[in-house]
Amino acid sequence: MLPGVGVFGTGSTARVLVPLLRGEGFEVHALWGRSEEEASSLAQELGILFHTSQSDDVLLHPDVDLVCIYISPPLTRQIAVKALGIGKNVVCEKAATAVDAFKMVTAAQYYPQLLSIVGNALRFLPAFVAMQQLLAEGYVGELQVCDSRVYGPSLLDQSYGWTCEELMGGGGLHTVGSSLVDLLSHLTGARAVRVHGLLRTFVGQNGAIHGIRCVTSDDFSFFQMLMGGSASGRGVGTGTGSGVCCTVTLNFNMPGAFVHEVMVVGSAGRLIARGTELYGQRNGGKEEELLLGDSGGTGQEVKDVPLPHLRGLGSMVTALKDAFQAQEERRLWARGPVAMASTFEDGLYVQTVVEAVTRSSRSGEWESVEVMTQEPDPNQNLCEVLLINKN
C-alpha cells in the first residue's frame, strides 16, 4: 500500500519529483514552500490540494506518511529530524554541515523502523547500477583510478540565496560534488581517507547579485580522494577500493550542454558513464562498447535538472514504490528495493569529505577524513576562550 506523500520545497527538483511520484501511483497530499506565495504558486501549477509555509502542517498532516525534503540545506536537518520524531518516513537531500548530518544520523538510529534515506539519485541511475555490478564482476580488473567531471552552467539562483553561500551549502562542491563523493564511495565500496582540493569562485557577482552582495560558494573545484577501507559493510564491500585514487573536476562556468562523466579505470579495462549511458572497454578490446544506452523513459531534460539526476530520480521513485507496495500498512516498507540508497550515515560521511576538501583548499594540504562519532560540545569554543583568558 503506497503511503501518502508530503513534499518540502518549490525548486526544480521538487517540481520534477511530484509528477514522478504520481507516475508510480503515489498521492502527493501536501506541499511546503518557504513562503506562502511560492507554495501556493507551485501547488496550483501541479494541482496539489494542500499547501503551506508552516512545516508542521505537512509533518502532522494525517495523510502524509512519507516526507520528501528538497529544500535549502540549512533547513533540512530540522525538518528531517522532526519528521522522524513524528513517525514519518523521510527522503531528503544532504544537510548543510557535518553537525547537522550527525544529528540526522542520531535521529535515524533512534527510529530504525522508519525509512531514512539521503536521496542521491545517481546511485539509482541504471548506468551506475550496471557499473557497480560490472565492477563487482571484475570487468575492469583491479580498480586503480576513478576520474569524474561535471561541467555545466552556473548553479546560482536568479536572486541572492543559499546557492551563493558556501556556509549555507551552496556551490558546486556541496551540491554536485557531494553526490559524486557518495557515488564513488558506493561504486568502489571504499571511503576516502585523505583528500586534497582546490576551490575557486570565478564569478563573484553577476547581473542579479551585486552591490554589497558577493558569491562565496565555489563555481570551480578540483579534488582528489585517496580511498581506504571498505564503506562500513555496505556497497561492494570487498575492500577492492582500497588504494584507489579518485579525482573530481567540477566547473560551473560552462553554459551550454551539460557534461557528466564518471570513468573507472582498472588493470583489465575501464568503464565510462557519459551522461546516462554506460560504455566499457576491456584492455584486449579494439573499441569502446556501449553497454547501456539511455532508456528514455521518464520525461525529458528539465531546466536546472541534469538528465542523470532526472533519470536517477525516476529510478529512485520506482524503488520507493517497490519498497512500499507489497506492504499492508501504509508506513511499512521492505528494505530490499532501497538497499542501494544512501543512508544518513553515508550522508554524514559525504558531508565530512566535503568539509575536508574545503579545509584542504584553505590549508593547501592533504586533509584526513574523520567522521564524527560524537556531537561536538556547542560550548567548546567558549570553554577554550575561558581557558585562554584564565592563563
Added chain:
Amino acid sequence: MLPGVGVFGTGSTARVLVPLLRGEGFEVHALWGRSEEEASSLAQELGILFHTSQSDDVLLHPDVDLVCIYISPPLTRQIAVKALGIGKNVVCEKAATAVDAFKMVTAAQYYPQLLSIVGNALRFLPAFVAMQQLLAEGYVGELQVCDSRVYGPSLLDQSYGWTCEELMGGGGLHTVGSSLVDLLSHLTGARAVRVHGLLRTFVGQNGAIHGIRCVTSDDFSFFQMLMGGSASGRGVGTGTGSGVCCTVTLNFNMPGAFVHEVMVVGSAGRLIARGTELYGQRNGGKEEELLLGDSGGTGQEVKDVPLPHLRGLGSMVTALKDAFQAQEERRLWARGPVAMASTFEDGLYVQTVVEAVTRSSRSGEWESVEVMTQEPDPNQNLCEVLLINKN
C-alpha cells in the same frame, strides 16, 4: 639554403622525424644509435648512408649543420651542449634533470647565434596555434581554468630501460606531462608559481619487466598548477594568465584509442582541442563549433607517436625549413618562423615544474616553482656532511 641534418636516436620519434625532414627538403646525412646494431638497422630501413654509435662522428660530420636529438633524457644534455660547442644548430627533447637543463641554458646563452630549441611539437600543432590566437583575441574572455588530459596505453618500452625509471626521465609526467606544462605556459602566457601533484605507478612489473626489476616511473598522474606572472616576455605576454588554475590528468593504463584533450575556460566561452581538432563555444552560443579540423597532411597515426605529436612535428619541421630556407649560409636561420618554439629557458622552467610536482607528490604539499638561477655546487652535499660531522 637548408642545412644538412644529423639525427640522434632510433626510437619512434626519430623514425617519423626523418621522413618529415626529407619531405621538407632537408638531407639527413647521419644517424646515431645507442648501439651499432640499432643505428645500422634503422639507417638501413630509412636509407641513411652514414650511421654510428659514436656521438662525435655525427657532431663533427662536415655535412651536418643541424642536429636533432631524440634520445633517452639522461644523454640529451651532454650531446646538446657539445653540439652547440662545435657550432651546430640544435633541436632536442627535454633533459632528465633541472641541473642538466640549466647547463643547456648556459650553453645556449653562450652561442646566441645558434638555433637551440626544445622541440615540443604541441606548440606547432595548428589547433594550438589557433587556440593561442583566439585566446589573444579574447574568444574565452578572461581566462579562468585550463583542464587537460591525456589517456593512452603504457609508455614503457618492450624491454627494461629509461622509460621505467623516474630518475632517468621516464614516466607520464616527464615525457607527456612536460610537453603539456610547456604548452599551457605558452597558451596562457604565464608560468606556474605553485604546483600540487599526485603520482602513481600502478603497473610495477609486466611480462617484460619482472624479477628484481621494477618500474619506478609513474603511469598515472594528476597535478594542478597555479599560474602567476607572464612567461619571461614570451608567449601571449599580456599577463592574462595570472591567477589561472591548470589541471592535468595523465593515465597510461588505458590501451586503445589515445585521448588528448586540452580545454581552456574563460568568462565568455571556452576552447577545446580534442586530438588535432579545435572546438569552441561562446557562452551565448547554442552549440560547440568546430573551429579547426584535422588538416590530414603529413602521414597517418604511427605506433607510439600520438597524432597530435605527429602533426605537430610535421608543422615544426615546416617551420624549421622556413627558418633556414631564405638564408644564404647553411647555418644561418631567421628567428621569425621558429619564434613560437620552446627555448632552452622554457625547457628549464618545464623541468623545474616537473620536479616540483614530483616533490609535491612525496610531501603532499603545494610546492613553489623556483627556477634555478645558478648551478648548484656539486660539492654542496659533501660540504653539508662535513659541517654536520664537525659538530
